[in-house]
Amino acid sequence: MKLKTILTGAALALGLAGAAVAGSHGKTKVGFVYVGPIGDGGWTYEHNRGRLAVEKAFGDKVETTYIENVPEGPDAERVMTQMALKGVDLIFTTSFGYMDATINVAKKFPKVKFEHATGYKRADNVGTYSARFYEGRAVQGLIAGRMTKTNTIGYIASFPIPEVIRGINSSYLHAKKVNPNVDFKVVWVYTWFDPAKEADAAKVLIEQGADVILQHTDSTAPLAVAAATDNVIGFGQASDMAEYANGPRVSSIIDNWGPYYVARTKAVMDGTWKSDDTWDGIGAGMVKIGEMTDRIPADVQAEAKALEAKIASGEYKPFTGPINKQDGSVWLAAGETADDGTLAGMNFYVEGLKGDIPK
Amino acid sequence: MDLSAINWLLLLASLMVASTPILLAAIGELVVEKAGVLNLGVEGMMITGAISGFAIAVETQSPLLGFVAAAIGGAVLALLFGFLTQVLLSNQVATGLALTLFGLGLSSLLGQSYIGIKPPLTGMIDIPFLADLPILGTIFFRHDLMVYISLLIVVAVWFLLKYTRIGLILRAVGENHDAAHALGYKVVRIRLMAIAFGGACAGLGGAYLSLIRVPQWTEGMTAGAGWIALAIVVFASWKPGRVILGAYLFGGVTVLQLNLQAAGLAIPVEYLSMSPYLITILVLVIMSADRSRTALNAPACLGRSFHASS
Numbered sequence: 001m002k003l004k005t006i007l008t009g010a011a012l013a014l015g016l017a018g019a020a021v022a023g024s025h026g027k028t029k030v031g032f033v034y035v036g037p038i039g040d041g042g043w044t045y046e047h048n049r050g051r052l053a054v055e056k057a058f059g060d061k062v063e064t065t066y067i068e069n070v071p072e073g074p075d076a077e078r079v080m081t082q083m084a085l086k087g088v089d090l091i092f093t094t095s096f097g098y099m100d101a102t103i104n105v106a107k108k109f110p111k112v113k114f115e116h117a118t119g120y121k122r123a124d125n126v127g128t129y130s131a132r133f134y135e136g137r138a139v140q141g142l143i144a145g146r147m148t149k150t151n152t153i154g155y156i157a158s159f160p161i162p163e164v165i166r167g168i169n170s171s172y173l174h175a176k177k178v179n180p181n182v183d184f185k186v187v188w189v190y191t192w193f194d195p196a197k198e199a200d201a202a203k204v205l206i207e208q209g210a211d212v213i214l215q216h217t218d219s220t221a222p223l224a225v226a227a228a229t230d231n232v233i234g235f236g237q238a239s240d241m242a243e244y245a246n247g248p249r250v251s252s253i254i255d256n257w258g259p260y261y262v263a264r265t266k267a268v269m270d271g272t273w274k275s276d277d278t279w280d281g282i283g284a285g286m287v288k289i290g291e292m293t294d295r296i297p298a299d300v301q302a303e304a305k306a307l308e309a310k311i312a313s314g315e316y317k318p319f320t321g322p323i324n325k326q327d328g329s330v331w332l333a334a335g336e337t338a339d340d341g342t343l344a345g346m347n348f349y350v351e352g353l354k355g356d357i358p359k
Numbered sequence: 360m361d362l363s364a365i366n367w368l369l370l371l372a373s374l375m376v377a378s379t380p381i382l383l384a385a386i387g388e389l390v391v392e393k394a395g396v397l398n399l400g401v402e403g404m405m406i407t408g409a410i411s412g413f414a415i416a417v418e419t420q421s422p423l424l425g426f427v428a429a430a431i432g433g434a435v436l437a438l439l440f441g442f443l444t445q446v447l448l449s450n451q452v453a454t455g456l457a458l459t460l461f462g463l464g465l466s467s468l469l470g471q472s473y474i475g476i477k478p479p480l481t482g483m484i485d486i487p488f489l490a491d492l493p494i495l496g497t498i499f500f501r502h503d504l505m506v507y508i509s510l511l512i513v514v515a516v517w518f519l520l521k522y523t524r525i526g527l528i529l530r531a532v533g534e535n536h537d538a539a540h541a542l543g544y545k546v547v548r549i550r551l552m553a554i555a556f557g558g559a560c561a562g563l564g565g566a567y568l569s570l571i572r573v574p575q576w577t578e579g580m581t582a583g584a585g586w587i588a589l590a591i592v593v594f595a596s597w598k599p600g601r602v603i604l605g606a607y608l609f610g611g612v613t614v615l616q617l618n619l620q621a622a623g624l625a626i627p628v629e630y631l632s633m634s635p636y637l638i639t640i641l642v643l644v645i646m647s648a649d650r651s652r653t654a655l656n657a658p659a660c661l662g663r664s665f666h667a668s669s
Contacts, residue, residue: 037578039467039474069463069579154621187620188628194582197613199573200377204617207369220475224575227477243475355623 028269030054030261031088032066033079035095036193036218043192043218043238044068046255047094047117053258054265062265072097080105084112090268092261093117095192096161102126113273115264118163120344122275129260132281133163134170134343135311136253137214138318139289139304140235143251144212145175145182146300147233154205155186156198156215156222160357162346164216169350170318171214174307176352185210188358195221206232213248223248233295240290251304252290260286279340282312319343324351365618368497375498375506376572378610380405380564380581383509384588385595385602386516387560392592393520394553395533395660399455400440401561402585403462408433408562409569410466413576414473416566422481426505426566433562434555436462441554445547448664459585467578474577478570481505505567510603512560517599529553533658536665546665561585587635594639596656609635 032051036044051064065088070079076098083091084105090113093102099119106114106126114126122128144153153175157164168186175182185208187201194217202213202222206229213234215222220241226232226248236242236252260278267273280286289308292301310316321332326349332338349357384401391398398404411432416425440458443449481503489500520526529549531539536546568584569576587609594608595601616631 037467039470039578041474041577185621185623187617189617190628190632191582193579195573195575195577195580196377196380196568196582196584200373200614201617203373204614204621207366207373208618208621219577219580220575221573221577221580224477224573228480228574355620358628 027061027063028058028090028265029086029088030062030064030265030268031083031091032064033070033076033083033091033093033095033098034066034068035070035072035097037068038066040193040218041220041239041241041243042236043255044094046239047092047257050257050261051092054261057262058265058269061269070098073101077101077105080114081108084109089113090115090265090273096159096163113268120277122277124275127264127273127275127277129264129278130163131255131257131286132279133253133255133287134166135281135318136287136289137167137170138174138311139308140214140251140253141171141174142178142307143235143292143296143300143304144171144214145177145179146303147250147296148175148179148182148212149231150209150211151179151181152183152185152209153212153214154202154208154210155184156201156205156213156217157186157188158192158216159190160188160359162344165349165357166343166346167216168353169346172353173323173350174318178303184353186353186355189217191217193218195219198222199225202226202234220244236290242290245291245293249293250295251292254288254290256286256288279344282308283314325349326351326353365622368494370614370618371498372501374607374611374614375502377614378606379506379509380567380572381584381588381591381609382513382603382606383505383564383567384561384585385591385606386509386513386599387557387564388588388592389595389597389599389602390516390520390529390560391553391557392661393533393597393658394529394550395536395658395663395665396441396444396550396554397451397455397662398437398440398458398554398557399452399589400436400458400462400585401557401588402581402583403459403465404433404436404558404561405462405565405568405585405588406466406579406581407436407462407469407565409565409580410470410473410576412562412566413478413569414469416478416570417473417476420479422479422570425478425570426563429562429566430559431562433558433560433565435558436465437554437558437561438551440558441551444664445550445554448666451662451664463579470576470578476576478574478576480574481571503571505563505571509563509567513599513603520599530658533660536660536663540665540667546667550665561588564588590636590639594635594642596642597658598656605635605639608638 034044038048067079070076092115094117096118099121102114102116103121106123116128118130119128172184189197189201198217198221202225211232213222215237223234223244226234233250234248236249238255240252240254241249317337319338321336322334323332325331408429412425412429415428416422443454444451490496532546532549540546591605594605
């Protein structure tokens with residue numbers, strides 16, 4: 001028993017020494033954990049562009065590694081542990097479902113810094129960051145409300161988490177504002193990335209009368225389905241998806257992670273990194289609206305751009321009262337704006353949306 | 360809730376489309392397993408078929424050539440598995456898993472320059488007269504060629520296994536390879552042919568995803584369809600007819616739950632998505648409860664390596 005303890009201790013010490021040596025040869029190592037493949041054309045693709053921006057900014061001074069297609073769950077913990085053991089200094093875990101895994105692994109490696117995307121659990125060595133995608137959703141909702149002829153907008157939702165619900169609420173509110181007859185059909189696919197399922201969902205929504213498809217999943221499959229029709233439009237999600245610009249894609253919401261990743265890597269290099277919570281939107285450039293195509297009439301484009309500018313300057317907040325909850329109770333009084341705490345934990349639909357959020 | 364929003368005819372029609380990839384992959388795997396080989400690399404063969412079919416279809420602008428290439432691509436990858444397991448006698452489970460990983464990597468390498476490209480459209484074939492039938496026409500007779508081919512393959516496999524000498528030999532190899540060998544049948548060669556057929560079918564299934572159902576190339580786009588195909592073979596207790604049932608059940612549940620959601624019906628999605636797997640487990644339990652039946656269904660030599668000296 002005693003011998004075993006000593007041996008374990010020795011092994012641990014050796015391991016730590018090894019890690020220290022690995023970390024001390026000048027290069028800062030940055031790791032990325034991806035939920036999908038870097039070729040998904042959407043979410044993971046943009047995170048990977050952020051990684052490349054880090055490489056470009058620091059050249060030989062950094063070494064980046066990434067692992068793609070990591071399922072949310074125990075596998076994620078294993079992958080992060082492996083990265084930490086290899087002497088990575090800063091690990092970006094880029095999906096909501098990695099939240100608990102990130103916290104667990106961070107406890108075991110207090111010297112390694114972690115950055116978890118879209119989550120809300122922090123620790124001394126775990127910071128969180130996210131983008132205010134819902135600001136982009138507001139612009140998207142306006143365009144969708146103006147463009148729909150059938151007054152039916154289909155929404156492919158992934159998981160019932162606050163980030164996704166915020167997106168549905170924000171786009172619905174702004175579509176409704178310009179088109180009071182608009183109706184949303186929401187389908188939950190319970191995956192971030194499954195092109196076949198995303199395509200099936202888009203088909204179902206189109207069959208049921210939707211002529212605008214909004215998506216909160218990572219692949220371009222819904223746009224590929226829309227491309228097979230004449231009248232259905234969609235938006236690039238997380239990335240520009242410009243390859244569909246000649247077809248159904250009329251605009252997009254682009255997640256621009258590069259500057260943030262560069263700044264955080266710099267902080268680790270300088271030794272100034274501290275756990276914090278970053279939540280930037282259109283104003284800070286973390287969320288961008290992709291180029292609008294000619295399928296959007298000029299007056300609608302102008303209206304959308306005006307809204308984008310007002311959000312960027314901070315003059316207008318997408319969740320500004322009067323807004324009621326789905327059950328009719330008052331959420332925000334006239335002129336009142338939502339605080340970040342409520343937004344971060346949003347678990348209800350606004351008035352007018354049909355159906356229930358799955359539990 | 361507004362069930363009238365659902366177009367039930369279109370739903371049943373799209374059910375057939377959603378089920379075709381797993382149907383193709385499953386019927387191929389059934390033949391492989393009937394020959395006594397367990398190839399867990401279905402996912403890898405599917406995705407390889409998806410990219411090889413996509414690439415060739417884009418280059419030649421012919422979906423038909425694309426499907427041929429997909430079948431060849433899948434079969435080539437399967438033969439790699441065949442060589443390792445039948446000639447070099449490696450462990451089938453480990454090799455199959457490795458094949459999946461290899462296929463996923465290989466396909467994303469091959470697919471680098473095909474992201475964001477639109478494939479040539481595969482034409483729909485309205486079968487004359489039958490397509491104009493009310494109700495049945497919309498559901499059954501207005502599909503692309505591959506839907507019909509997949510069903511034809513299933514019927515052909517059923518017929519071959521049940522009524523022909525080839526089928527008898529294949530089954531003999533799967534049930535007792537030593538006896539088949541003693542009778543003078545080339546066990547390894549027969550198994551290699553079955554493996555190649557399985558790979559070709561999986562490749563077709565993958566290409567159906569990338570050319571028709573989605574239609575585009577995305578890395579990792581099979582997203583687990585190959586594993587479902589493996590489950591269907593067990594669910595079908597190695598009977599071709601039941602493979603259709605299984606594939607349409609799995610595919611149908613996916614499409615049905617999306618339709619119900621879009622129509623605003625409050626159903627717990629998780630349970631519906633779970634149901635085919637629960638039924639598979641149930642079938643397994645029922646099968647294993649009756650020993651004589653188990654013996655009739657699962658090929659006795661499934662997953663066992665064969666060497667002429669043993």
